[in-house]
Amino acid sequence: MNVQDIRKLFPILDQEVNGNPLVYLDNAATSQKPISVIEALEKYYREYNSNVHRGVHTLGTRATDAYEGAREKVRKFINAKSTEEVIFTRGTTTALNMVAASYARANLTKGDEIVISYMEHHSNIIPWQQAAKHTGATLKYIPLQEDGTISLDDVRETITQNTKIVSIVHVSNVLGSINPIKEIAKIAHENGAIMVVDGAQSAPHMKIDVQDLDCDFFAFSSHKMCGPTGIGVLYGRKEFLENMEPVEFGGEMIDFVGLYESTWKELPWKFEGGTPIIAGAIGLGVAIDFLQEIGLDNILAHEHKLVAYALKKLSEIEGITIYGPKDPDKRAGLVTFNIEGVHPHDVATVLDAEGIAVRAGHHCAQPLMKWLDVSATARASFYLYNTEDDIDKLVKGLVKTKEYFSDVF
Incomplete structure (x- = not known):
């Protein structure tokens, strides 16, 4: 299927x-949704809207089958061993918070170390800050190379025998850097630590195999991969999830409730308290079907072509600074940049007047902004429905932005 045919499947x-x-x-903020996902959500609400698991009536059974069917699609999508290892959450942020609040607080003590990097999204920084404060553990940062990549030598230098948790983003939402997760996981495990991965920017764009990556936890969101908002996934190794306590309590996740004590359901349901995100899970399952029909390898190749083209075209604009690896082979499909003398919010405003939607700000990565020595940046991020023509229009809009502000000032 060519990109023009794909574009026709996205009404927006x-x-x-x-x-x-x-x-x-x-697209790094959120992707658009294909007709198949939109129709799946409408069909659920029109034809078999019901709560799951508890009812024995027909609508309840259909909803439960669709909900748990989506879990199996996720399992295959990331190559987890069992659906017991697939927890539905509200998104990547919730998933990472679950690991920090449940696993970390129960297993860390004073003197232990948590290792992350300067390129992390706030959702992979703040939960570990709080876990460190709660347990007395130390939070450490892997330094970055000048081009915004991680060196395995620095990983080995930072991780020690005192390190108990390593949590790293798979793909940076600012730099586009693709991190060597498999190699980092090996170093973590050699030192007795677990490996947590923020996969929000990787799962929509490339094949994920959690067994091959050898990670212990992997978190991602539906809304960045053509699915609905408000639903995400936490993958966790069964042996860790079984020994973790839930972080939310109430209906659905219980086995038996007495006056003073309660017991929990088995995996994965002990972590899904209350009425789950039924429509969201169903929509995520259909989004996975859609992405697999297109082919994750095809999506990655298309985005690689786009980012290589964008790097070339944007670098020809005088006064522009591009952040992250200059080699397109080392980065995913996004380009973050600044224009000398023009605030990123002004860049985004002028581009919006031309019908071009980009992101401007600190991108929920303030420590990284400090490392880059900037307050904010502009970011263009690509997906399977973008074209080189889109990039040409972006370049034209940036040239117009430069001309406008040079005339003003």
């Missing part, structure tokens, strides 16, 4: 913004 792309055809380049 067929519109004008401020009198111009929409150019959507904010």
